Amino acid sequence: MVEIAPGAVPSPNIWNTPQVYELENKAVDPDGVLAGAMRELRPWDGATVLDVGCGTGFHLPFFAASAARVIGVEPHSGLAAAARRRVAGLDHVTVRASAAQALPLPDSSVDVVHARWAYFFGPGCEPGLREIARVIRRGGTAFIIDNDATRSTFGRWFRTWLPAYDPEGVERFWARQGFSRRPLTIRWAFADRSELEAVLNIEFPAELAARFLAEVPGTEVDYAVNLWHRSY
Structure with a gap:
């Protein structure tokens, strides 16, 4: 039986269709733009x-290649179990099953925090940010990756879907929280159009x-993101 940690914000795309979300993870940023910016x-x-909202653990082996x-x-027990199998x-x-608002870690115990399209979407995520501040060591850095809805094909789609965003x-919220913004342009690159179609159907309502x-002639989509970062 799947259990959800108290306080978790539902994430229907990966919670309901983790196999399709895996296709999305594989398609995101094949050029390593995000990794390069974070390393810099x-x-x-x-x-x-610490990877907050790690899902099925897609990014864990990447960090494990050089981290100690x-x-x-991850708040979804089924996804956390998949992440454990992956590593x-x-x-x-x-891998621990918990929510961002209650990180199961001691104070001052991590150096780098990574959260990608998980929980930290602006106003309302203050409890999770307080937890980051608690567990991160002096000199540590938090990275939060989210959509930049002001530009790119995906940004336009995002605004069409959520016009009130x-x-x-x-941006004002993150500035008040002490974060800086690095705007980046990445891309989706799928193996074929059936994968692109499947991912669009877990990210947007069917009509959209x-x-x-129909707007995409091939298998790639330009995608603007914000890399929010703060040193503690």
Whole structure:
């Protein structure tokens, strides 16, 4: 039976269709733009890395390749179990089932925090940010990756789907929290159009997904993101 940690914010795309979300993870940023920007700001070689909202653990092996220790935290017990299977054999990687608002870690115990399209969407995420401030060591860095709805094909789709979304308000929120913004342009690159179609259908209502698919002649979509970062 799937259990959800108290306080978790539902994430229908990955919670309901983790196999399709895996296709999305594989398609995101094949050029390594995000990884390069994070490494430039704060390398994690030999560090302790926390991945908040790690889902099925897609990014855990990436961090584990050079980090001394990696912890994944995920509120959905089924996804957390999948993440544990993914990192089986990596003795320096652990996965805990919990929510961002109650990180199961001691004070001042991690060096780098990574959260990608997970919980930290602006106003309302203050409890999770307080937890980050509690568990991160002095000199540590938090990275939060979210959509930039002001530009790119995906940004336009996002605004069409959520016209009330306020990018300027979200930016003001992160500035008040002490975060800096690095705008980046990445891309989706799928193996074929059936994968693109499947992912669009877990990200948008069916009518919009069909319209957006018709706009794309091939298998790639330009995608603007914000890399929010703060040193503690």
